Amino acid sequence: MDDTLAIFHATPMSTAFDYARYDRIRPIRWTGNTLELLDQRQLPFLTDRVVCHSSDEVARAIRTLTVRGAPAIGIAAAWGVVLAGDAVEAGNGAEALVSLQPALHRLNAARPTAVNLAWALNRMQRVLVDAGNDWRLRLRDEAQRIADEDLASNRRMGTLGAALLGPGSGVLTHCNTGSLATGGFGTALGVIRAGVAQGCITSVFASETRPWLQGARLTVWELQQDGIDATLIADSAAAHLMKTGAVQWIIVGADRICANGDTANKIGTYGLAIAARHHGVGFMVVAPSSTIDMATPTGGDIEIEQRDPEELLEIRNVRITADGIRAWNPVFDVTPAELIDVIVTERGMVERPSRDAIARLWE
Numbered sequence: 001m002d003d004t005l006a007i008f009h010a011t012p013m014s015t016a017f018d019y020a021r022y023d024r025i026r027p028i029r030w031t032g033n034t035l036e037l038l039d040q041r042q043l044p045f046l047t048d049r050v051v052c053h054s055s056d057e058v059a060r061a062i063r064t065l066t067v068r069g070a071p072a073i074g075i076a077a078a079w080g081v082v083l084a085g086d087a088v089e090a091g092n093g094a095e096a097l098v099s100l101q102p103a104l105h106r107l108n109a110a111r112p113t114a115v116n117l118a119w120a121l122n123r124m125q126r127v128l129v130d131a132g133n134d135w136r137l138r139l140r141d142e143a144q145r146i147a148d149e150d151l152a153s154n155r156r157m158g159t160l161g162a163a164l165l166g167p168g169s170g171v172l173t174h175c176n177t178g179s180l181a182t183g184g185f186g187t188a189l190g191v192i193r194a195g196v197a198q199g200c201i202t203s204v205f206a207s208e209t210r211p212w213l214q215g216a217r218l219t220v221w222e223l224q225q226d227g228i229d230a231t232l233i234a235d236s237a238a239a240h241l242m243k244t245g246a247v248q249w250i251i252v253g254a255d256r257i258c259a260n261g262d263t264a265n266k267i268g269t270y271g272l273a274i275a276a277r278h279h280g281v282g283f284m285v286v287a288p289s290s291t292i293d294m295a296t297p298t299g300g301d302i303e304i305e306q307r308d309p310e311e312l313l314e315i316r317n318v319r320i321t322a323d324g325i326r327a328w329n330p331v332f333d334v335t336p337a338e339l340i341d342v343i344v345t346e347r348g349m350v351e352r353p354s355r356d357a358i359a360r361l362w363e
């Protein structure tokens with residue numbers, strides 16, 4: 001296995017922020033005719049790549065969490081459309097749009113909750129509407145643009161979000177919202193990266209994120225790669241941590257932000273928001289505008305993904321329960337807007353989100 005190929009290094013930026021130091025992992029790489037994905041099922045013990053040659057292989061990688069995190073799913077799906085395009089005959093964009101419908105449908109069905117998936121597929125389809133015989137090239141350009149814009153958004157949100165943190169802040173994050181989950185830098189983890197770089201964050205806590213352990217397997221590893229000190233906690237230790245006064249902010253990402261500000265994110269986020277309000281701890285959601293879904297009015301309208309109960313009954317293929325035990329495994333929950341202090345996007349921030357405030361941001 002070749003680590004140097006599996007962990008894609010970011011291009012150093014000649015700005016005040018040393019991105020090369022604080023953001024070194026890239027989970028998605030387009031090679032020109034295949035899509036390489038850092039296999040997040042194997043991290044942190046193996047840094048293997050999965051090579052996708054077809055859109056159905058990309059759909060499978062999304063479904064099995066080989067690639068995961070709302071923005072990363074969207075970017076991978078966009079490259080999946082490019083691969084689907086390479087497998088069909090069409091003289092122009094309109095013809096391609098028809099031929100690609102089955103593949104687009106299968107990509108869209110891979111996971112239901114993160115709206116970035118449908119958002120990216122819609123962007124890819126819009127490109128085809130007026131494309132001529134250069135439609136394959138136009139698809140490639142659009143997929144690259146989606147990836148590049150995501151990285152730029154994350155860097156912008158990092159600056160905006162970190163400006164809200166007071167000196168000496170302790171923060172707690174949930175799931176993995178870093179470079180592994182995005183086009184780079186991360187959403188909530190981008191704010192944490194920026195806050196650490198600026199010296200206003202003095203301690204970072206990450207919850208393990210049962211059952212898939214995105215926090216334990218991915219977040220603390222990702223931070224370690226970048227030399228950022230972090231402390232892992234059990235999910236069930238979060239309220240106690242808040243009570244000790246060690247954290248001033250909970251900083252999380254999002255899979256879908258509704259028109260009224262209700263936000264779906266990794267299971268456990270809702271509980272963190274309730275505990276944060278009780279303890280006077282700030283609750284910040286960080287997500288690009290591609291995660292805002294104006295077509296979904298409230299959190300009650302979001303489809304919550306249910307995954308295989310085996311994810312709860314086993315840890316790394318080792319059974320942890322007696323045979324015959326039943327389990328319920330919803331992998332997202334919805335935090336109502338009234339429990340969110342601020343939503344940070346690349347377009348700007350919304351404090352105490354409401355339907356009107358989200359609409360103003362959207363316009």
Ligand code: MRU
Pocket residue numbers: 068069070071114174175176177178181182186187188214252253254255265266267331
């Ligand atoms: O099931 P996952 O690992 O795809 O869930 C990921 C999350 O819930 C993240 O918090 C969210 O997608 C934001 S990632 C920038």
